Amino acid sequence: MLASTLMGLATVVPSFTSSNVTVAHASSKVIQVKVKHYMNEDIHIAIEGWLHDHLSENVADAIETKADVAYSNTYDKTKSDAKSMVAAYAVLTKYTGVKIDAKGNFSDNAKIDKNKAKTALKNADTEAAINSSVSSVVNTASKKKTTSKKKTTPKKKTSKKKATKKYAYKVSKLTSKKTKSNKYVKVNGKVKVSTKALAKKHHAKWARITTYKGYKYVRLNKHNNFKATIKAPKAKNTWAKAGYYTKNMKHGKVVKKHGKVTYTFHLLSAHKKVSVKAYK
Numbered sequence: 193m194l195a196s197t198l199m200g201l202a203t204v205v206p207s208f209t210s211s212n213v214t215v216a217h218a219s220s221k222v223i224q225v226k227v228k229h230y231m232n233e234d235i236h237i238a239i240e241g242w243l244h245d246h247l248s249e250n251v252a253d254a255i256e257t258k259a260d261v262a263y264s265n266t267y268d269k270t271k272s273d274a275k276s277m278v279a280a281y282a283v284l285t286k287y288t289g290v291k292i293d294a295k296g297n298f299s300d301n302a303k304i305d306k307n308k309a310k311t312a313l314k315n316a317d318t319e320a321a322i323n324s325s326v327s328s329v330v331n332t333a334s335k336k337k338t339t340s341k342k343k344t345t346p347k348k349k350t351s352k353k354k355a356t357k358k359y360a361y362k363v364s365k366l367t368s369k370k371t372k373s374n375k376y377v378k379v380n381g382k383v384k385v386s387t388k389a390l391a392k393k394h395h396a397k398w399a400r401i402t403t404y405k406g407y408k409y410v411r412l413n414k415h416n417n418f419k420a421t422i423k424a425p426k427a428k429n430t431w432a433k434a435g436y437y438t439k440n441m442k443h444g445k446v447v448k449k450h451g452k453v454t455y456t457f458h459l460l461s462a463h464k465k466v467s468v469k470a471y472k
Contacts, residue, residue, distance in 0.1 A: 229267040230260065231280060237431060237463070239284070242404045245428040246304045254312040259283045287312045360390035361434045363399070363464035368430035370471045375425045377403065377468055383416040383434045383461065396434040396460045403427045409457070427468045434461040 230236065239259065243252035259280040266272075266279040274294075281292040289305030292298045365382040379401050385391040399410050399418040404427055410418045412434070440447040440454045447454050 229264040229276070231263050231273075231277065236260075237402060238404065238406070239280075241402070241429055241431070243288075245404055245426065247306065247309050251306075251309050251312060255284065255287045255309060258287065258312060358387050358390065359459075359461045360385065360387050360394060361396045361461040362386040363432045363434060363461055366430070366432050366464045366466045368427075368466050368468045370427075370468060371421070372471050374471065375423060377422050377424050377427050377430065378419070379422065379430055379432070380419045381417070381432050381464075383412060383418070386461075390460075394436055394458065394460060397436045398457070399432055399434055400457065402431040402463075403429075429465055429467055431463045431465045433459055433463050435459045 240252070240256055243255055246252075247255070262279040262283045263276045267276040270276065277296070278294050281294065281296060284290065285292050287309050289308045290298050290302040361383050363381055364384040365380075367380045369378050370376070371378060381399060381401075383396055383399060396416070397412055399412060401408050401410060401418075401420055401422065403422055403424040405422065405424045408420055408422055410420045412418050418432075435458050437455045437457055440456055
């Protein structure tokens with residue numbers, strides 16, 4: 193993701209926001225602590241995709257866990273999503289060698305330092321140690337007023353323990369393949385009803401496709417199929433889920449930003465992930 197920002201991580205990836213869930217990273221032997229506050233699920237997926245596209249699973253997981261802890265620690269103290277994301281970016285920079293600014297921007301040409309990344313496995317950082325290592329970066333960002341003053345209510349991120357949650361739909365088929373030029377990824381998929389009672393309440397109309405470059409919305413056709421071609425030359429994985437939009441309302445009026453109507457995307461299915469296949 194990357195030139196622009198991490199989902200591409202920021203607004204081509206969405207900008208990082210918080211989520212609020214108590215979860216234990218029991219699988220991580222690097223940090224034995226509980227993560228109380230989580231960043232936005234889509235951003236978290238963007239970070240996860242970026243790390244796993246370039247690093248081995250155990251190294252990527254170790255760095256991701258440290259970023260989660262940094263975010264959680266900072267949010268617990270500041271209640272600021274912006275400051276918490278600065279802390280998470282600082283951890284990513286520390287263990288990847290990729291310089292990421294306070295808004296999640298970094299160069300497309302930046303390469304992850306794999307030797308530096310491996311230190312995430314050897315360094316048994318505790319919660320306090322991680323907090324200490326990023327505190328100066330957070331304080332500096334605050335002085336430069338790069339963080340938001342507006343408080344946001346953390347959105348809940350689904351815990352892995354709730355993976356059996358019932359959804360109205362499921363992404364039953366998903367394929368992802370590079371084009372001949374290797375600059376684009378062709379994605380095809382199908383959405384099916386998995387819980388009829390829930391599907392009657394809300395109908396899926398869109399699919400949200402995610403790569404390391406961010407996410408793209410594609411309308412479902414009458415057969416609930418979808419397809420898209422996305423510019424993502426370094427993509428190794430693709431995710432998709434189904435849902436629908438509603439306009440944001442406040443006091444009976446449509447909420448606008450910069451003169452444009454704002455919307456909320458409601459999820460109706462779990463994520464489906466596939467590896468990107470080479471062109472043949």
